Amino acid sequence: MSHTTYDYVIVGAGTAGCVLAARLSEDPDVRVALLEAGADEGPDEMASPDPLASFGLWGSSVDWAYSTTAQPGTGNAVHAWPRGKVLGGSSAINGMVHHRGHPAGYDAWETQGAAGWNYAELLPFFRRSETAPGRDPQVRGTDGPMRIEHTPEPGPLAASAFAAAVAAGHKPLEDGNGxxxxxxxxxxxxxxxxxRQSAADAYLRPVLDRPNLTVLTRAFAHRLLVDDGRCRGVEYSVAGQRRTVVAERETVLAAGAIGSPHLLLLSGIGPADHLRSVGLAVTADLPGVGANLQDHVTSYVVYGSPEPPQAAGPSAEAQVVARSSADAAPDLLLLFVGAALHPRWTGADPGGFSILFSLMDPASRGTLRLHNGDPTAAPLLDPAYLTDDRDLDRLVAGLRLARELGRTxxxxxxxxxxxxxxxDVRDEAACRAYLRSTASTYFHPVGTCRIGTDELAVVDPELRVRSTAGLRVADASVMPSLVSAPTNATVLAIAERAAHLMRTTSDA
Ligand SMILES: Cc1cc2nc3c(=O)[nH]c(=O)nc-3n(C[C@H](O)[C@H](O)[C@H](O)COP(=O)(O)OP(=O)(O)OC[C@H]3O[C@@H](n4cnc5c(N)ncnc54)[C@H](O)[C@@H]3O)c2cc1C
Known part of the structure; x- marks a missing residue:
């Protein structure tokens, strides 16, 4: 087996991994290796600015093409869970929305035990990640890698949606990330x-010529090398050849909300009973690995319209952050889409329009578990959609708000x-039945390696794996709970902060 040695080894070149590789390799004295299971490029559709074009990437070479277990809360449906497998990871196949959401979602992390993880602490890292010209520089970035262009002029339908939201009582905001x-x-x-500007386009491609940065694509990590309580590196394969890579300082898992807990479990780090049940030796009993799996659930109201179909491409669309009740935190996101979506992301017709409504802080929690000890076998993904009845109640409120917009x-x-x-779907029972039969993923699984200090936390507030020295996790999996926005901008900020922590806190 060939061995190569670096200071830092990062597993996964997705949203977080691209940030980490770019930031850590700014120091010319450290050697950084970035391992990615996917290729460096993918199909041309990846560049399309049309979010609906990303449907065409599902099941392609750049998608892990996961699916959930049958979900009793959504009529026993099995939901497709696309995840990017290419430089840029899921940011290379996602819907490209750039949104932080309400500060309350971040402040809730600290309340749950993630000391020092709140909106005010994350704000410098949000700012560091982006360049948003013309925005308030106190809250928006002025020189970060992710460039945010001015919103294009809205078409008549989109302008009507914005005006209807204002008429329905939603406060107009000059900057939804402000x-x-x-x-x-x-x-x-x-x-x-x-x-499309993926995290690879924004962060990684501009620095690929750094001599201290090695990017290994089609490099599939099988397990971590743990010796005497310390992670020493990673075992991986390229074209069927087994190799190891040694990290002299630290290994960082940035393999995403599925990949990172999966690798920990395959390395014997996780709930001891579960590991033994699939025949794996226990390296460290860390019961929270793979627990706390959660995802945004969404459904829609769809209208016919005589308007000409909206041109494909970057378009201005209205989004609304709202509350399901006066005493709730902001827990609903409504997004206007200038096409008639088919249920559960099975397609879209150009005529008509849709109002998506999504529950942003679900109470339902599920698990990621191993099917067996084979690293190439997909894990069992059970987000337990709508198993907590309060989630369905709040989604009914979302349906009501979306319809109110459509009637205004x-x-x-x-x-x-x-x-x-x-x-004909009017009364409470009919609305609940509609939601159970149409609710689906908004593609934002998080939480499987949660930050905290309690028994079920996987990483401490410096993102160090609680059982194992020389190992951190920095990606969507560390989020204790979901925020009121799609998750990519949040992961950019988490990874920016992780790079900062790695430079300033010890690894043991
Ligand atoms: C279809 C879809 C639409 C979305 N739409 C939006 C949106 O519009 N806006 C938004 O903000 N968010 C959106 N998201 C969510 C957002 O893209 C993710 O939350 C974010 O990209 C997660 O970043 P990450 O770094 O945690 O993981 P990822 O970006 O998924 O990166 C993980 C990387 O690790 C690699 N990897 C995994 N396992 C291994 C292994 N064993 N060996 C080597 N490499 C490995 C993967 O190939 C991947 O490149 C969407 C996601 C999807 C899938």
Whole structure:
């Protein structure tokens, strides 16, 4: 087996891994290796600025193509869980929305035991990640790698949706990522000059010529090398050849909310009973690994419209952060889409429009578990959608809010009919049944290696794995709970902070 030695070994070149590789290799005296199971490039559709075009990437060479276990809370449906497998990871196949969400979602992390993880502490790292010209520089970045272009001029339908949201009582915000986050704003996207800007485009490609940075693609990590309580590196394979890579300082898992807990479990770090049940030796009994799995659930109201179909490409769309009840935290996100979506992401028709409504802080919690000890076998993914009844109640409130928008002018006069759920779905029981049969993923699993200090925490507030020296996790898996926005901007900030922590805190 060939061995190569670096200071830092990062597993996974997704959103977080690209940030970590770029930031850690800024110091010319450290040697950084970045391992990625996918290739360096993928199909041309990856560059498309049209979020709906990303459906075409599902099941392609750049998708892990996971699926959930059958979900009793959504009529026993099995939900497709695409995840990026290419430089840029899921940021190379996602919907490109750039949104932080409401500060309350971050402050809740600290309340749950993630000391020092709140919005105020993360703000410098959000700012460091982006360049948002024309925005308030106290809260938005001015020189970060992720460039946020001005929102394009809205088409008539999108302008009507924004105006209807204001007429329905949602506060108009000049910047949805600015000082105020609750209300209606124009969605920002990771699109630059008409092309997707993944984390690889923003962070990694510009620094690929650094002599102290080695990027290994098609390098599939099988397990961590743990010796005497310390992680020494990673065993991986390229084209069927087994290799090891040694980390003299630290190994960082940035393999995502599925990949990172999966690798910990395959390395014997996780709940001892579960590891033994699949025949793996226990390296460290860490019961929280793979627990706390959660995901945003979404459904939609769809209207027919005589309007000409919206041109594909970067478009201005209205988004609303709202509350399911006056005493709730901001827990609903409504997103206007200028196409008639088919249920559960099975396609879209160009005529008509949709209002997605999503529950942003679900109470339901599920698990990621090993099927067996084979690293190439997909793990069992059970997000336990809508198993906590409070989630369904709040989603019913989301349906009500979305319909209220659809009934409000000037949007109402642009709709011909409510196609889904349809006007016969009215009473509480019918709405609940509609939601159980249509609710699906918003593609934002998190939480499987949660930050904290209690028994079930996987990493401490410096992101060090609680059982094993020389090992951190820095990606979507460390989020204790979901925030009121899609997760990519949050992961950029987590990884920015992780790079800072790695430079300033010891690894033991
Ligand atoms: C279809 C879809 C739409 C989305 N839409 C949006 C959106 O519009 N806006 C938004 O903010 N968020 C969106 N998200 C979510 C967002 O993209 C993710 O939360 C974010 O990219 C997660 O970053 P990460 O670094 O944690 O993981 P990832 O970006 O998934 O990176 C993990 C990387 O690790 C690699 N890896 C995993 N296991 C191994 C292994 N064993 N060996 C080597 N490499 C490995 C993977 O190939 C991947 O490149 C969407 C996600 C999807 C899938």
């Amino acid at each position: 000082r105020q986050a609750e209300g209606v704003s124009w969605r920002e996207t990771n699109v630059v000059a008409g092309r 002018d000037p949007l109402a006069s642009r709709a011909t009919a409510e196609l889904f759920p349809g006007t």
